Amino acid sequence: NAGVTQTPKFRVLKTGQSMTLLCAQDMNHEYMYWYRQDPGMGLRLIHYSVGEGTTAKGEVPDGYNVSRLKKQNFLLGLESAAPSQTSVYFCASSARLAGVYEQYFGPGTRLTVT
């Protein structure tokens, strides 16, 4: 099992460019999440999905869009990148086990917007 994988690992964008971050999981989890992590801010939820074909807004959704066309994949899009979107992005997936949803995280994507 690869667990949760993220592509790419690093990326540098110019302001106004667009890009898509890909998250894939091979654990057959129903729930998937996108977070951003910034110094002093902790992990903040951008968008999440409770199943194939569903998406919902998290704490900081502005400037991002997501899609979950297949159960194993969750895509995060930046249509017009801004320097404020410079961050480390983590994808996670979870399933319910004994009442608790353990979230499994990917290795992260480091994005710099200049």
Added chain:
Amino acid sequence: QKEVEQDPGPLSVPEGAIVSLNCTYSNSAFQYFMWYRQYSRKGPELLMYTYSSGNKEDGRFTAQVDKSSKYISLFIRDSQPSDSATYLCAMSPPGSGGSNYKLTFGKGTLLTVNP
């Protein structure tokens, strides 16, 4: 007031010390309490979790929950340099009627254990 407060540190201790990491929270609906460990430039990974109040021990790690005080702790005994990481607390409400598939995270405490 933030839902979850966690002292960001940094915390630096000598090898073998007992480490105490803490979080406070304001939402009395939280029932699941978790501790994640994040090594530098890696994703967080679940260390342990507890349900409702009480203690849970796993090797050198002990998690405590005091719901009356809305306070949780993670103790690390005989700390090792390999324990150097950022520790994040996370919480969620119960499943029935609550969306406990979403976690509320603390900001994390950076711990360094010096050999």
